[in-house]
Amino acid sequence: MDRYRRAFRQKVIPRYYRGSLHVASFVGIQSGAVILVGSKVHWNWEAVLIVGLSLAYATTFTYFLHRFLLHRKVPGLGWAHKMHHWHHTFYQSNSMEYEELDDVYMLLMPPWIQILYYLLYLPALALVAGLVFGSEVTLPIVFGLTLWYGIYELVHWMEHLPSGTGPLRFRPFQRLRAHHAIHHSSLKDKANFGIVEPSWDYILGTKK
Numbered sequence: 776m777d778r779y780r781r782a783f784r785q786k787v788i789p790r791y792y793r794g795s796l797h798v799a800s801f802v803g804i805q806s807g808a809v810i811l812v813g814s815k816v817h818w819n820w821e822a823v824l825i826v827g828l829s830l831a832y833a834t835t836f837t838y839f840l841h842r843f844l845l846h847r848k849v850p851g852l853g854w855a856h857k858m859h860h861w862h863h864t865f866y867q868s869n870s871m872e873y874e875e876l877d878d879v880y881m882l883l884m885p886p887w888i889q890i891l892y893y894l895l896y897l898p899a900l901a902l903v904a905g906l907v908f909g910s911e912v913t914l915p916i917v918f919g920l921t922l923w924y925g926i927y928e929l930v931h932w933m934e935h936l937p938s939g940t941g942p943l944r945f946r947p948f949q950r951l952r953a954h955h956a957i958h959h960s961s962l963k964d965k966a967n968f969g970i971v972e973p974s975w976d977y978i979l980g981t982k983k
């Protein structure tokens with residue numbers, strides 16, 4: 776595995792890349808966005824309910840995007856398929872853990888996706904949500920989806936930690952990791968597309 780991973784890193788990771796800067800930009804943008812949007816929300820039980828519903832929407836969206844866009848060659852989205860293919864090629868069910876910080880190149884979304892998420896996807900969604908449901912729901916929805924981005928990245932990262940470290944000392948996280956490890960096996964195009972939680976795999980029969 777060592778030789779395979781060394782060759783993979785040399786082939787795929789650009790020379791200028793620094794995993795430490797990637798992690799710092801993710802944490803910086805993410806915590807800034809959560810604090811900024813969270814401070815604008817008028818918090819009451821309705822806002823909390825809308826945040827919950829937004830998270831339910833987000834996990835559904837992520838399942839379908841993962842299953843039908845990242846595991847298929849969709850015209851115009853070949854780059855997304857290729858990046859996800861790198862993730863599956865570097866991390867396999869018997870080698871789930873990252874070893875060096877630069878290995879997050881094949882794990883975290885690139886910073887430009889995070890920036891597009893906040894500058895394009897969220898404003899567009901906020902606009903549509905505001906038109907459909909009224910302006911008072913917009914900020915809780917944006918907060919829920921802001922929170923989701925961080926939850927998604929952190930849970931997926933946790934699933935690729937070395938066994939028995941950090942949250943992987945606890946049973947629920949071990950189960951989530953085992954669920955994701957099956958997705959990193961030869962069943963990758965067929966099973967366990969839920970990354971943060973497996974509900975859609977149970978509902979649609981893709982749970983293995």
Ligand SMILES: [Zn+2]
Nearest residue numbers: 862866931955
């Ligand atoms: Zn993974």
Ligand SMILES: [Zn+2]
Nearest residue numbers: 845859958963
């Ligand atoms: Zn996948």
